[in-house]
Amino acid sequence: MLTERVLSDLTKAVIARDKVKITKKQAESIIEQARVAFARARIDPHEAAGILTAQSIGEPGTQMTMRTFHYAGVATVNVTQGLPRIIEVVDARKIPQTPTMTIYLDDSKRSEDDSKNALEAKKMAAALEVTLTKNIADLNTDVAQRRLVLNLHKGNLKQRNMTADEVRDKLGRALRLYIEADKESNPKVLTIVPGRQTESDKDVIPSYTELLQLEDKVKDLRLKGVPSIQRANVQLDDETGEYYLSTIGSNLTRVSDMDGIDRSRTYTNNIMEIYDFLGIEAARQAIVNELKLTLEGARLEVDDRHLLMVADVMTSEGAVRAIGRHGVSGTKHSILARAAFEVTVNHLLRAGIVGERDRLTGVAENIIVGQPISLGTGSVELYYVPREN
Secondary structure: OOOOOHHHHHHHHHOOOOOOOOEEEEEHHHHHHHHHHHHOOOOOOOOOHHHHHHHHHHHHOOOOOOOOEEEEOOOOOOOOHHHHHHHHHOOOOOOOOOOEEEEEEHHHOOOOOOHHHHHHHHHHHHHOEEHHOOOEEEEEEEEOOEEEEEEOOHHHHHHHHOHHHHHHHHHHHOOOOOOOEEOOOOOOOEEOOOOOOOOOOOOOOHHHHHHHHHHHHHHHOOOEEOOOOOOOEEEEOOOOOOOEEEEEEEHHHHOOOOEEOOOOEEEEEHHHOOOOOOHHHHHHHHHHHHHHHHHHHOOOOOOOHHHHHHHHHHHHHOOOOOOOOOOOOHHHOOOHHHHHHHHHHHHHHHHHHHOOOOOOOOOHHHHHHHOOOOOOOOOOOOOOOOOOO
């Protein structure tokens, strides 16, 4: 039986071949051919699908390089590739080594003028990038006067799309202190005294420890941008001529809340973020996408069904689990299967203490005890009854 999705794909394929109208006989022929192809591609009952998947991914995996980085578009955005990336995905790492996002702007931010589109993309990049105080000012600690002096960089402020008045206002609200400026409008130097909350508090004499604590706090204070987005680069898609952003760092939840973002095309390589924000089905598809992208990057061809098998096993319990003793292998029902993977003594000891039983239904446990496995020819029982002449 063909699903609605398959029928939809067949329809799109017909339209792509400039076939606007087809006869009833042609439609029945296409559906019949698709049904035959489906039947031919279907796996046999009781086939060892997991072993086939492991071999089909493991063998090409030996050809993968151990290189960690490859430059994605520009030399400033590094992305983990090859075997290290495959390990990251199947280990279900909470934070990948090089988290990155691809962000597209929605229709409200696009026009027919390329220069305007580039400007909008730059504005969005400036809004996304984390701006710390140390990025836009030189911090000098005046120990004698017990104060912190900030010399603002005009060029850096312009690049980050910020003003000196904005910096002063944000520092005042974040620190809840009075921020003294060398001039009221567009100041160049800001002075902060620990403990001084209003302009009239001129008699406050802070300690040296308070001054150092304030310096540490001000230096890494986030004035603007989305947390974890260290850098956002504007790039041009050569095929569509559309500007998009490629980031170092990822924060899908916060980026999706911003105006002007096309949420349907915004993507992150952080699978756990996708799971937290969009759910388990989206995480399952992200696992397939990331595995396929990494294998194709290494010029290796693996059938999609093997990648789907890995994704299904990792997400079958409603959460993203690692393929290891802290995830899939460590939560198997069989004691012997768990013990065969890692920390053998611990599993056997714990099972003995609680009186756990092993039903010997899987592959590993039957091999350990020397029995035929319940797959392939071992899945059926055949008896030969000779005929009497």
